[in-house]
Amino acid sequence: MTLIVHKYGGTSIGSIERINAVADKIAKAKQCGDDIVVVVSAMSGETNRLLALAKDANPNPSPREMDVLLSTGEQVTIALLAMALAKRRCPARSYTGGQVHILTDSTHTKARIVAIDDKNIHQDLKQGRVVVVAGFQGVDESGNITTLGRGGSDTTAVALAAALHADECQIYTDVDGVYTTDPRVVPEARRLDFMTYEEMLEMASLGAKVLQIRSVEFASKYQVPLRVLSSFEHGQGTLITAEDERVEKPLISGIAFNRDEAKLTILGVPDLPGIASNILAVVAESNIEVDMIIQNVGQDATTDFTFTVHRNDYDKALALLQKKASELGAREVNGDNKIVKVSVIGVGMKSHAGVAAMAFKALSDEGINIRMISTSEIKISVVVDEKYCELAVRALHSAFNLEVEVQEAVRES
Amino acid sequence: MTLIVHKYGGTSIGSIERINAVADKIAKAKQCGDDIVVVVSAMSGETNRLLALAKDANPNPSPREMDVLLSTGEQVTIALLAMALAKRRCPARSYTGGQVHILTDSTHTKARIVAIDDKNIHQDLKQGRVVVVAGFQGVDESGNITTLGRGGSDTTAVALAAALHADECQIYTDVDGVYTTDPRVVPEARRLDFMTYEEMLEMASLGAKVLQIRSVEFASKYQVPLRVLSSFEHGQGTLITAEDERVEKPLISGIAFNRDEAKLTILGVPDLPGIASNILAVVAESNIEVDMIIQNVGQDATTDFTFTVHRNDYDKALALLQKKASELGAREVNGDNKIVKVSVIGVGMKSHAGVAAMAFKALSDEGINIRMISTSEIKISVVVDEKYCELAVRALHSAFNLEVEVQEAVRES
Numbered sequence: 022m023t024l025i026v027h028k029y030g031g032t033s034i035g036s037i038e039r040i041n042a043v044a045d046k047i048a049k050a051k052q053c054g055d056d057i058v059v060v061v062s063a064m065s066g067e068t069n070r071l072l073a074l075a076k077d078a079n080p081n082p083s084p085r086e087m088d089v090l091l092s093t094g095e096q097v098t099i100a101l102l103a104m105a106l107a108k109r110r111c112p113a114r115s116y117t118g119g120q121v122h123i124l125t126d127s128t129h130t131k132a133r134i135v136a137i138d139d140k141n142i143h144q145d146l147k148q149g150r151v152v153v154v155a156g157f158q159g160v161d162e163s164g165n166i167t168t169l170g171r172g173g174s175d176t177t178a179v180a181l182a183a184a185l186h187a188d189e190c191q192i193y194t195d196v197d198g199v200y201t202t203d204p205r206v207v208p209e210a211r212r213l214d215f216m217t218y219e220e221m222l223e224m225a226s227l228g229a230k231v232l233q234i235r236s237v238e239f240a241s242k243y244q245v246p247l248r249v250l251s252s253f254e255h256g257q258g259t260l261i262t263a264e265d266e267r268v269e270k271p272l273i274s275g276i277a278f279n280r281d282e283a284k285l286t287i288l289g290v291p292d293l294p295g296i297a298s299n300i301l302a303v304v305a306e307s308n309i310e311v312d313m314i315i316q317n318v319g320q321d322a323t324t325d326f327t328f329t330v331h332r333n334d335y336d337k338a339l340a341l342l343q344k345k346a347s348e349l350g351a352r353e354v355n356g357d358n359k360i361v362k363v364s365v366i367g368v369g370m371k372s373h374a375g376v377a378a379m380a381f382k383a384l385s386d387e388g389i390n391i392r393m394i395s396t397s398e399i400k401i402s403v404v405v406d407e408k409y410c411e412l413a414v415r416a417l418h419s420a421f422n423l424e425v426e427v428q429e430a431v432r433e434s
Numbered sequence: 435m436t437l438i439v440h441k442y443g444g445t446s447i448g449s450i451e452r453i454n455a456v457a458d459k460i461a462k463a464k465q466c467g468d469d470i471v472v473v474v475s476a477m478s479g480e481t482n483r484l485l486a487l488a489k490d491a492n493p494n495p496s497p498r499e500m501d502v503l504l505s506t507g508e509q510v511t512i513a514l515l516a517m518a519l520a521k522r523r524c525p526a527r528s529y530t531g532g533q534v535h536i537l538t539d540s541t542h543t544k545a546r547i548v549a550i551d552d553k554n555i556h557q558d559l560k561q562g563r564v565v566v567v568a569g570f571q572g573v574d575e576s577g578n579i580t581t582l583g584r585g586g587s588d589t590t591a592v593a594l595a596a597a598l599h600a601d602e603c604q605i606y607t608d609v610d611g612v613y614t615t616d617p618r619v620v621p622e623a624r625r626l627d628f629m630t631y632e633e634m635l636e637m638a639s640l641g642a643k644v645l646q647i648r649s650v651e652f653a654s655k656y657q658v659p660l661r662v663l664s665s666f667e668h669g670q671g672t673l674i675t676a677e678d679e680r681v682e683k684p685l686i687s688g689i690a691f692n693r694d695e696a697k698l699t700i701l702g703v704p705d706l707p708g709i710a711s712n713i714l715a716v717v718a719e720s721n722i723e724v725d726m727i728i729q730n731v732g733q734d735a736t737t738d739f740t741f742t743v744h745r746n747d748y749d750k751a752l753a754l755l756q757k758k759a760s761e762l763g764a765r766e767v768n769g770d771n772k773i774v775k776v777s778v779i780g781v782g783m784k785s786h787a788g789v790a791a792m793a794f795k796a797l798s799d800e801g802i803n804i805r806m807i808s809t810s811e812i813k814i815s816v817v818v819d820e821k822y823c824e825l826a827v828r829a830l831h832s833a834f835n836l837e838v839e840v841q842e843a844v845r846e847s
Contacts, residue, residue, distance in 0.1 A: 037490040071510065077450040079517035086520070089528050090513035093506035097484065100503035104492035107499070115502050119532070120577055164533055 024056040024146070026190045028156065028178035031065035033193050033252035034098055040064075043193075043252060044105035047151060051111050056146045058185065060156040060178040061102055063094025084129030088158070088168045092118070095155035095174070103153045113151040116141065118158035118166075123177065125159035125167045132159060132167035134176065137184040154181060175236035183243035190245050192232060193252035198259035199224060199231055201423040202276040206414050209424035213259050213274060220274045221247075221261045223366045223400045237261070272376060273367035273421040276414050280361050282312060283335035284393065284404060285328060285342055289352025292324040296349070300326055303345050309334040313362070313395045313402065323352070327393060329404065332358050360392060361410040364402040365417055377401050383420035389413050437469040437559070439603045441569065441591035444478035446606050446665035447511055453477075456606075456665060457518035460564060464524050469559045471598065473569040473591040474515055476507025497542030501571070501581045505531070508568035508587070516566045526564040529554065531571035531579070536590065538572035538580045545572060545580035547589065550597040567594060588649035596656035603658050605645060606665035611672035612637060612644055614836040615689040619827050622837035626672050626687060633687045634660075634674045636779045636813045650674070685789060686780035686834040689827050693774050695725060696748035697806065697817060698741060698755055702765025705737040709762070713739055716758050722747040726775070726808045726815065736765070740806060742817065745771050773805065774823040777815040778830055790814050796833035802826050 027047065034040050051057055071090050075082050082090075099115035106113035121141065125132035145152045156174025159167050169176050175192060182190035198212040199221065216224075218241035225234045231249055240247045241263065250258025290296055297316060304311060313329045330338045335358045346354045370376045380401055384391060389412060393404035405413050418424065440460065447453050464470055484503050488495050495503075512528035519526035534554065538545035558565045569587025572580050582589050588605060595603035611625040612634065629637075631654035638647045644662055653660045654676065663671025703709055710729060717724060726742045743751045748771045759767045783789050793814055797804060802825065806817035818826050831837065 037487060040491060074450060074510070074514055075517060078453060078514045079521040081521075082517040083520055086513045086516045086528055089516075089530070090510060093509045096506045096509070097487070097503060100499045101487055101491045103499045103502075104488060104495040107496055108492040108494075115499055117502070117579075120579075166530075166533075 022056050023054070023189075024058070024185060024187045025050070026058045026060065026178050026182040026185070026187045027193060028060040028174060028191065029062070029193045029252055030174065030195075031062045031068070032195045034061055034102070035065035037101070039252075040098070040101050041105050044102060044109055044111070046193075046252070047106060048109040048111040051151055058142060058146070058152045058154060058181055058187070059102065060154050060174055060181060061095060061098045062156050062174040063091075064098055067094040067097070085165060088129050088132075088166045091168055092155070092158040092166050095157055099153045099155045103151075106151055106153070111151055112149060113153055114145050115153045115155075117155045118177070119160040119164070121154060121159075121181075123159035123180070125161055125169070127161040127163070127165065127167065129165075129167055131170035132161070134159060134169070134180045137180060139181075139184050142181075142185065172233035172235070175233040176239055179236045179239045179243070179245050179247065182245045183239070187245070189248055190240065191248045191250060191258075192236075193250060194231065195251070195253065196231060196249070197251035197254055197256045198249050199261075199275070201274065202414055202418050203278070206278075206411050207276075207418045207424075210418065211424055211426070214257065215260050215262070216274050217368050218247075218261060218263055219399055220366055220368055223364065223397075224275055224277050271367060272369040273365055273423065274369075275366050275423065276417045276421075277364045277366060278361055278410060278414055279364075280407065280410065281332050282329045282360060282362050282404070283332045283338075283356065283358035284360050285330065285335075285338055285354070285356040287326045287342055287346050287349075287351050287354050289323040290326055290346075290349055291351075292318065292322050296324065297326065299349070300342070300345060301328070303341050304328075304330070304338055307337060307341060309338050309341075313393060313404065315393055315395065329360075329362070329393070357392075359407040360404050361407045361413075362402055362404050363410070363413045363417065364400050365421070366400045368399050370399050370401075379420055380417055383416045384413055387412055387416045389416070435469050436467070436602075437471070437598060437600045438463070439471045439473065439591050439595040439598070439600045441473040441587060441603065441605045442475065442665055443587065443605075443607055444475045444481070445608045447474055447515070448478035450514070452665075453511070453514050454518050457515060457522055457524070459606075459665070460519060461522040461524040464564055471555060471559070471565045471567060471594055471600070472515065473567050473587055473594060474508060474511045475569050475587040476504075477511055480507040480510070498578060501542045501545075501579045504581055505568070505571040505579050508570055512566045512568045519564055519566070524564055525562060526566055527558050528566045528568075530568045531590070532573040532577070534567060534572075534594075536572035536593070538574055538582070540574040540576070540578065540580065542578075542580055544583035545574070547572060547582070547593045550593060552594075552597050555594075555598065585646035585648070588646040589652055592649045592652045592656070592658050592660065595658045596652070600658070602661055603653065604661045604663060604671075605649075606663060607644065608664070608666065609644060609662070610664035610667055610669045611662050612674075612688070614687065615827055615831050616691070619691075619824050620689075620831045620837075623831065624837055624839070627670065628673050628675070629687050630781050631660075631674060631676055632812055633779055633781055636777065636810075637688055637690050684780060685782040686778055686836065687782075688779050688836065689776065689830045689834075690779060691774055691776045691823060691827050693820065693823065694745050695742045695773060695775050695817070696745045696751075696769065696771035697773050698743065698748075698751055698767070698769040700739045700755055700759050700762075700764050700767050702736045703739055703759075703762055704764075705731065705735050709737065710739065712762070713755070713758060714741070716754050717741075717743070717751055720750060720754060722751050722754075726806060726817065728806055728808065742773075742775065742806070770805075772820040773817050774820045774826075775815055775817050776823070776826045776830065777813050778834070779813045781812050783812050783814075792833055793830060796829045797826055800825055800829045802829070 103115040156177040204210040516528040569590040617623040
């Protein structure tokens with residue numbers, strides 16, 4: 022018997038019509054013989070409605086009570102979906118996080134799952150029932166309701182799949198898979214049939230908002246096969262696993278980009294040991310997260326130091342840096358919040374030289390000046406002026422031939 | 435230390451403004467030194483919104499899933515109220531029925547409370563917290579969410595007051611107490627300061643929709659002092675206890691009326707043993723509830739048999755009765771759904787003769803023909819034509835001098 026965990030997000034179940042459509046889909050899969058556990062989010066709009074109510078009751082509400090409030094969103098959906106399934110002669114039973122029971126730590130609004138009791142679920146599956154579980158929520162040891170934070174339903178689904186040793190965890194969403202890049206920027210972008218957890222993590226953290234990073238980490242840790250697919254259309258979606266099942270591994274899987282960053286540079290800092298941490302400490306103390314960091318040797322025993330922060334933190338970080346610069350006797354501080362980070366991602370990169378050179382040439386051919394470079398084992402990120410964003414993404418997508426399947430590309434060459 | 439259980443219904447907390455007003459009221463009571471446990475319903479409109487969603491998912495939903503769905507209504511309110519209290523520097527903690535834990539039987543949508551665990555609540559009260567509990571809901575032994583049925587929040591409040599040995603259970607509502615009759619019919623109707631459980635039960639079951647019957651029965655069984663008062667205005671409300679604390683017991687406490695009934699009569703039935711149950715069985719089998727029943731001896735060893743049902747069941751009951759009549763060889767069947775039942779209620783009646791005579795004279799003085807009469811220890815009910823409803827209520831209200839306090843009435847006489 023194949024056991025599949027389905028997960029449907031807020032858009033997929035945003036109305037009664039959508040809930041009924043999802044019930045049709047599940048009932049059909051059940052008829053095909055799968056054992057099915059379904060994880061659902063709150064109906065889209067519901068969480069924002071509840072947040073607005075909370076804000077009017079108390080602009081600074083206790084996290085414990087926020088969790089009591091927000092967890093009702095998924096509870097409504099599990100009941101409605103179980104009802105809709107029953108109407109299709111598909112026996113179903115709903116469970117809140119507490120009922121499963123999904124034990125978490127006590128960090129309200131961003132709790133972490135500690136353990137899952139799969140007894141009830143196994144019993145229901147044995148009796149031929151579809152089990153419908155509220156995503157995003159659990160209980161702590163004292164029985165307090167907790168939530169896992171936004172996007173936590175993905176994590177619930179993966180954690181349940183791991184606990185139940187499910188054959189696959191299927192994340193149904195409003196896109197039909199993971200693409201080589203954003204199709205709104207590159208119309209030739211192609212859906213990937215396969216990719217690895219590592220690649221997905223880079224894609225997710227770099228701005229491709231398909232899956233929550235935490236759920237991919239979780240899937241990777243417990244080796245849960247993860248499939249991203251559309252809840253609106255038929256299709257195989259994208260299967261994400263540890264071992265790439267492709268015979269011909271593609272060099273590059275995709276191009277990600279992120280417009281939310283800003284760049285800051287401090288020039289002519291005395292090049293002394295500890296200078297980097299000295300500069301970053303002042304930023305970190307203000308709870309500003311730093312992404313890329315680059316240090317170059319300058320002239321006259323000084324150094325130039327550049328880093329990127331979220332664009333919302335730009336003004337604050339610039340003020341901090343200017344203060345620090347005068348302390349350190351640096352020559353100059355400058356910054357730019359009109360930048361974009363573009364990344365070339367692929368596990369194939371590990372075993373192929375020359376990817377960086379190919380990427381840089383593609384950008385240079387279009388006259389795009391690279392402002393920063395940062396690399397890891399499976400990615401190359403460059404910072405360029407924001408106005409070049411689409412051009413850079415298209416140039417890289419085309420340079421690596423991403424619009425065609427790798428096998429075809431090999432045959433053609 | 436005085437421990438008070440407050441209960442606020444849907445209208446009292448129908449908006450964020452109302453929730454904030456209720457929080458003000460509770461914070462003030464807390465400052466006065468009371469220990470407070472608050473029971474709340476769903477915000478008005480919420481239950482109907484959820485019912486509409488359920489209907490679209492499945493016109494015949496499973497009671498278990500209905501309870502999962504509907505119980506979210508109160509869960510939203512407890513969180514919002516706890517937040518609003520915290521904003522007023524009044525520490526508070528919310529509990530769902532399952533968290534308290536309120537153990538019920540497994541009769542979904544109309545479960546009965548079996549036991550209440552007061553450990554958590556006592557601990558919170560000791561730490562100076564207001565405890566906010568979701569009304570209307572509990573869990574069964576298997577951890578399934580149950581609900582007590584409409585109006586169940588009153589029952590939760592009384593049951594909690596009993597379990598915690600509270601000094602009083604205060605039911606806040608949109609009226610400022612129990613009146614001698616409906617003030618919309620008799621402008622001189624007077625709020626009662628005191629009444630007994632027995633009187634309240636008669637008032638509630640006869641159409642004065644202030645309190646749920648079950649909660650009054652519960653209060654009576656566990657001797658919980660119950661106070662009905664306004665959540666919108668200040669005032670002492672009406673205190674309901676077992677022993678009437680009034681020195682001068684009034685003869686009559688109030689006049690109730692019910693426009694929801696219809697009357698059916700079968701005439702000229704052979705007067706044989708078992709004939710009454712024979713006739714009523716056919717009605718009961720169709721799940722039609724019967725209220726008043728009257729049998730009179732007729733002519734020629736036949737009998738006339740009259741009973742009342744809910745007006746919605748009138749057509750169905752009439753058809754059943756006509757079929758039965760021909761079986762039994764009865765002379766005639768007739769009915770009337772333009773009737774009203776008017777009741778005179780008061781514990782004082784027990785020790786005073788002549789109340790019935792006074793009531794009948796008051797009606798007769800107004801030319802109102804009495805169609806049926808039924809009496810109990812503390813009430814006299816009459817059925818009259820619907821058109822006389824207001825006139826009958828006013829005549830009785832005035833005949834028993836209900837517009838003035840009994841003490842004054844005694845002094846005047």
